[in-house]
Amino acid sequence: MGHLKPAKYMAPSQFVYPDNICNGLWEYRPDFGGEVWKKGAMKVENVDSGPEGLAAENGKTGTVVWKITSPYAFVGGHLETEASGARFAVSSDGTKWTDIAGGNFDQFFPLEGNPYYQYQLRCELPAGAKLKRLAVINDLQMALLALPEMTVGENRFTYTDKSSDERKVRITHECVERSTSKPPEAPEAVYPPDGGQAEGTDFAFRWSVPKDPDGDKINDYRFMLANRQDMRWPLSTNFDKLISRTAEKGKAQYVLPSTGLLTGGKTYYWRVQAKDEKGVWGPWSKTFNFTPQAPNYPVEVALSHDRDKGIGMLKWNANPVGQKPVKYRVYGSDEKGFSVSDVPYKVSIGTSKELKPEFPANFIAETTATELAVMGDGIESPNANQTYYRVVAVDAPGKRSGPSDYATAPRPTVYGNACQSRHGVPWPTSGQPLFGRPAAADCQRQGDGQLLGHRKAQVRHRARAGLAEDRSGHSHAFRHARRRREGRCRGHRNDRPGSAKAGRRHTRLGQREGDLNLDGAGGQRHAEVFH
Numbered sequence: 001m002g003h004l005k006p007a008k009y010m011a012p013s014q015f016v017y018p019d020n021i022c023n024g025l026w027e028y029r030p031d032f033g034g035e036v037w038k039k040g041a042m043k044v045e046n047v048d049s050g051p052e053g054l055a056a057e058n059g060k061t062g063t064v065v066w067k068i069t070s071p072y073a074f075v076g077g078h079l080e081t082e083a084s085g086a087r088f089a090v091s092s093d094g095t096k097w098t099d100i101a102g103g104n105f106d107q108f109f110p111l112e113g114n115p116y117y118q119y120q121l122r123c124e125l126p127a128g129a130k131l132k133r134l135a136v137i138n139d140l141q142m143a144l145l146a147l148p149e150m151t152v153g154e155n156r157f158t159y160t161d162k163s164s165d166e167r168k169v170r171i172t173h174e175c176v177e178r179s180t181s182k183p184p185e186a187p188e189a190v191y192p193p194d195g196g197q198a199e200g201t202d203f204a205f206r207w208s209v210p211k212d213p214d215g216d217k218i219n220d221y222r223f224m225l226a227n228r229q230d231m232r233w234p235l236s237t238n239f240d241k242l243i244s245r246t247a248e249k250g251k252a253q254y255v256l257p258s259t260g261l262l263t264g265g266k267t268y269y270w271r272v273q274a275k276d277e278k279g280v281w282g283p284w285s286k287t288f289n290f291t292p293q294a295p296n297y298p299v300e301v302a303l304s305h306d307r308d309k310g311i312g313m314l315k316w317n318a319n320p321v322g323q324k325p326v327k328y329r330v331y332g333s334d335e336k337g338f339s340v341s342d343v344p345y346k347v348s349i350g351t352s353k354e355l356k357p358e359f360p361a362n363f364i365a366e367t368t369a370t371e372l373a374v375m376g377d378g379i380e381s382p383n384a385n386q387t388y389y390r391v392v393a394v395d396a397p398g399k400r401s402g403p404s405d406y407a408t409a410p411r412p413t414v415y416g417n418a419c420q421s422r423h424g425v426p427w428p429t430s431g432q433p434l435f436g437r438p439a440a441a442d443c444q445r446q447g448d449g450q451l452l453g454h455r456k457a458q459v460r461h462r463a464r465a466g467l468a469e470d471r472s473g474h475s476h477a478f479r480h481a482r483r484r485r486e487g488r489c490r491g492h493r494n495d496r497p498g499s500a501k502a503g504r505r506h507t508r509l510g511q512r513e514g515d516l517n518l519d520g521a522g523g524q525r526h527a528e529v530f531h
Contacts, residue, residue, distance in 0.1 A: 008075040009141045010111050026070050026138040032131070039163065042067045047125065053083075053132030055125060062125035065094070068136060073115035076106040076139035085129030089122045097122060106139075115141075182213040184274045184282035187221070187252065192290035200294045200399035201262040204248075204255040207272050207285070216276035220244045223254045225270040231287055235268070236261075260402015264294035264322030295393040295401040296322035303374070303389065303407045312375025314407060316391050322401070325393035330372050331403070332386035333362045340390050340403045362386075366394075375409060387411065 007023050030037040032053045038044050047062035048055050056062035068074075079088060079100065089097040090108050098108055109116055121136060150173070159169050187207040192198040205225075209218055224231060225239035234240035238257060248254055262268060268291070273284045296319035303314050318325050331340040339345065342363045349355040364383045365372060374384050387409050393401040 007141075008106075008139050010073060010075060010115055020144050022142050022144055023075070024072060024140040024142045026068075026072075026074075026140050028066070028068060028136040030066075030134060032133070041065065042120070053130055054123075055130050056127055059127065061127070062129075064123045064125075066121045066136070067118060068121055068138065069118040070138065070140055071117070072140040072142050073117060074109045074119065074138050075111070075141045076109060078104045078106070078137055080133075080135040080137065081131065082133035083129070083131040085126060086131045087124040087126070087129075089124075091120045091122070092116060094120050181216065181276065181278040181280045183280045184212040184216070184218055184276050185210040186283050186285040187272050187274055188285065189270075189288040190252075192288075192292075194286075194288040194290070196290055198290050198292045199397065200259070201264065201292050201402070202256060202259040202400070204253045205270065205272075206253045209252050210274050210282060212276050214276070214278075216278055216280075218252075218274050219250075219277045220275040221252065221254075221272050222275075222281075223270070223272050225268055227266070227268055229269050229287065229289070231269060231271060239270075258402075259400050260297060262292045262294075264292050264296050264401070266321075267291050294323055294399045295319065295325045295395045297401045298325075298328065298370075298391045298393050298404045301389070301391055301404045301407045303409050305410070309373075310376055311373045311379070312409060313371055314374045314389050314391070315371040316404065317370060318393065319401070323395040323399070325401070326396050327366055327368045327394045328370070328372075329366050329392045329394060329400070330364045330374065331362045331390045331392070332364050332374060332383045332388065334387045335359070336388055337406065338362060338388060338390070340392060364389075 007021055009021050009023075028040075030040055032049055033051065035049065037049070041064050043063065043065040045063045046057045046060040047064055048057055054062065054064070077090075081088075081103070088100040090100060090105050091097045098105070108119070123131060123134070125131060157171060159171070161167065187210045190206040190208055191203070192205070205223065207221075212218065221243040223239070223241045223243060224234050226233065226235050238261060241254060243249060243251070243254060246254065256262070267289055269287050269289050271285045271287050273282055275281045298316040299319050301314070301316040303312055305311075306313050314330060316328070329340075331338075338359075339347075340363075341359070341361055343361050344358050345361075346357055347355075347359050349357055362383050364374060364381050373379060374381075374386075374389055376385075379385060388406045389409075390403040390406050392403050
């Protein structure tokens with residue numbers, strides 16, 4: 001491999017996983033004893049070759065240019081030569097050349113910016129100069145996980161080149177055992193036990209600290225979990241971890257980051273390997289298996305409107321897979337795809353200056369039924385009357401499932417007290433569901449239909465509802481209500497009792513916003529629009 005200590009590599013200055021970065025050697029050694037070497041050169045001018053190597057033709061300066069390429073980035077290089085009077089230079093494109101002094105040209109290759117995967121090497125032979133032997137040795141930046149692998153037994157390789165004649169190729173592999181430090185032994189499963197069960201999906205994987213033949217300290221572990229017994233790939237990125245990069249650094253365990261990442265009643269497979277303080281990795285442990293005992297997220301979660309009761313009812317079904325739930329916890333939020341939480345929780349807001357880095361708790365209530373009223377004028381929970389809802393199942397031992405998919409409330413959502421006009425027609429008469437029931441005190445009548453007290457309708461409007469807004473940020477309904485209060489709207493006059501026109505006047509609030517019509521007899525109307 002030609003691995004160097006410390007390794008040569010391009011930026012960044014510090015790698016997250018430095019053990020995976022290494023160096024390789026890329027060597028080119030042309031044979032000047034015949035004429036074949038010329039086929040490997042880009043340019044050959046005024047050069048004679050013979051048993052003593054290369055020399056310039058009489059009275060001329062000889063020039064040879066080679067193009068060196070590699071599938072890996074060049075990060076260093078040097079020349080080994082047997083020559084007298086020969087001059088060497090390198091170039092990235094053949095236009096600008098840098099002289100090589102002393103044989104080393106590491107400084108030619110950039111450590112930042114675009115890597116070099118090819119370059120040109122030039123040899124100039126003035127009169128009397130000779131080049132008998134040349135070895136071009138380059139350092140490459142490589143990654144262990146990107147290298148081709150060989151296995152014990154027979155391995156086949158495919159070689160290609162651009163030569164038209166017969167050729168002989170020899171592939172040499174050298175393996176160096178690190179006998180100065182012996183690897184640690186493989187860990188053993190502690191929890192979940194091999195072939196056993198785990199309670200819930202919020203537990204910690206634990207394993208034994210393996211012995212090291214040299215007495216070296218164990219300073220890291222690699223943990224992997226899959227739903228395949230052959231462990232071909234991890235279940236997700238949460239289940240292929242270097243423990244030194246987690247909150248459990250220095251411990252022989254891995255705690256699942258959240259509840260519900262595993263499916264209750266399904267078999268999973270896991271393994272772990274240890275690394276000692278000298279950087280030597282031990283073998284993988286045997287592949288352990290276990291089955292988590294936990295309920296799974298509820299299914300068919302949906303919100304329906306009960307017109308008789310004037311409420312929004314959230315309904316769901318128990319998941320047929322996993323432990324049987326005995327109760328459910330319901331959560332609500334105006335954030336689409338929100339994370340369920342019983343307490344305020346931290347979030348990543350990026351560069352936003354408007355959002356706070358801590359979101360509030362969104363728990364609504366716990367119930368043993370498979371339905372819960374979550375919307376309506378009389379529901380006082382601080383997280384009810386929201387736009388999105390999720391449900392979490394809980395089994396008899398108290399283990400929770402992951403959250404269900406979210407259910408969405410109809411938008412715009414209207415809730416409040418509904419009254420009837422003098423013709424017995426309830427309002428609003430069309431548009432979205434009204435959550436709430438008529439209050440008799442709000443529907444008293446006097447004279448020819450004027451209402452005593454005011455009718456109240458609350459229109460909950462949020463930006464994600466897609467309602468039209470003007471440049472000031474106010475909706476049409478908001479501006480309409482404001483003009484009415486200022487006496488600038490013809491449809492909202494406080495008409496005199498007994499006026500023949502009073503009964504014919506009507507109000508249309510938010511016609512453009514979901515076709516929400518507020519119709520009725522004359523008299524004072526009042527509407528509040530909440531943003």
